[in-house]
Amino acid sequence: MLKVIERIQDALSGFVENTARRSARQFGRRSALAKMGGVMVGGAAFSALPFDRAWGATPAAGDGTFDDKSCDYWRYCALDGFLCTTAGGSKSSCPVGAEASLVSWVGTCHNPGDKRDYLISYYDCCGKTAFSGAQFCLRSEGERPAYSMGLHNDINWCMSNANKGYHCTVALVVGVAE
Template identity: 90%
Template structure:
């Protein structure tokens, strides 16, 4: 009974059809990995966050930040963690502080020299960002490229001054 069933299946489904199905699955899997995807899930604010919580993506200073928060990676909002150094170059943004209703120029520095910290909060906020027409004018690059150690760790947000 089992032998006759196996022979009948072999007559219906040859080795070539089995290989074609396996090949189709492999090619389909390879194509799926090249499709674009949305990283917006990574920019969700930390639980309990807000415009006054510097461990939240919603913190007012982070309006143009793209990266891991140093406040959740061993540093502060304005200083790199021990063992990391600030990038020699930075990008700037103008952020509105709802507390005093003023706009501030913020300078964002990547902290370099350490590997990424797995528990850090990732934020992607690009309020008012224009299309990148020159590589060095937006936040989508690794600013550690100017340092000797190019390993990215996290990003700090320094208040440079009041925007008039």
């Protein structure tokens, strides 16, 4: 029970952190520009302000987009769980003592490096106790509530295995979205 509460707390703190980061990324630059504009003399300058039509959705390089220990890593766009890269494994292999789930969650992620969309399979690593120092991430972009079961990721994929204990999640490139 304590573990469940701990996991919920971790999920909440991860979510809040993620939201805060995202809102900082989305609003920081624009409000700074607005303040600068306030100091500047001449209203005409305002109409030249760059208006963010992407709603802050484009990740800027250098924010973890290419760091596989960061939630911002491009392959983790639909991930919900602990990063195996921070729990003794790698981005594509489970840590020693854990086995990959039989079933997995597959999504598409955009790689800003080559501007292509890839199919990413998120396997949970099972049968090993969760490591409290691991980085928790909740991105699940494109996820839908449980009434769209095919697009719902709030699931312990270890349920298909004999050892159902969840340890961490890896992100395998399984193809190109073409």
